[in-house]
Amino acid sequence: MPNPMHQFEIKRFIDLEFLGVDASFTNASLFMVIAIASISFMTIWGMRGRALVPTRMQSLAELSYEFVANMVRDNVGTDGQKYFPIVFSLFMFVLFCNMLGMMPYSFTVTSHIIVTFALAALVFIGVTIIGFATHGFGFFKFFVPSGVPVALLPLLVVIEVISYLTRPISLSVRLFANMMAGHTMLKVFGAFVVGLGVIGGWAPLAFMVAFTGLEILVAFLQAYVFAILTCIYLNDALHMHH
């Protein structure tokens, strides 16, 4: 059986070194460039007409804008609208990376923990800075839940701090694990189809078709979850609801 992990291998296309750091142009870089190029193409080229009755491309760009704008408005509120660009960029980047990975022979950028962790760390550090910039040292009150007995506070504050600090880990591992597990499973069942041949291969093939549909749903859902959790964290930092 072929190794199902082989698909995640990083191949170097152009060797580059920047200040002693290996910054080679790899297949991961290539698919990130493709994702950024297709997002820019969809939004910029789609909106070139600025028609009142949108064309298909324009309505695609408008729909994605509306979708993320509603998400930000519902979860952060109107004063969160100034953070719309970062949420939109994160959502579209994760969505396009996930969806590009669903194409055969392509590479899933988000199936590498370092990519998702970099995105999650960006969110975490940014949200923490926003929290301290908005509330000053009052942001530490975020870790003190209201309405609990004083005797329990030392325990709860520690738990709150730990749960806050694990946010970037859970945010990144969620996306990475979903992508990696899904693609590994597709490869394993693909090997079953080949292994069982023309006679027995139909059963895993039917499962594969259904599972590919589920994977496309998961690819969208994980981008959605990533964006909505970013919104929830932003809301916590801006309003400190508890």
Next chain:
Amino acid sequence: MDPAAAKLIGAGLASIALVGAGIGIGTIFGNYLQGALRNPSAAPGQFANLLLGFALAEATGLFGLVIALIILFVF
């Protein structure tokens, strides 16, 4: 015990985390269906929450799978 065998057993044990994910996903969809049948007009409004809950529950099981893969490939 042979360390290679212990590694495989550990990875298998870590995959038990998916039991919890299965229970969680079942609970979420079951309760959504129950609520949707009681009040069908309110169901579409909660569809986004349903998908969010599904994704969050599924992810906790996959954390266990990640631990299994770390045991297999890192150590």
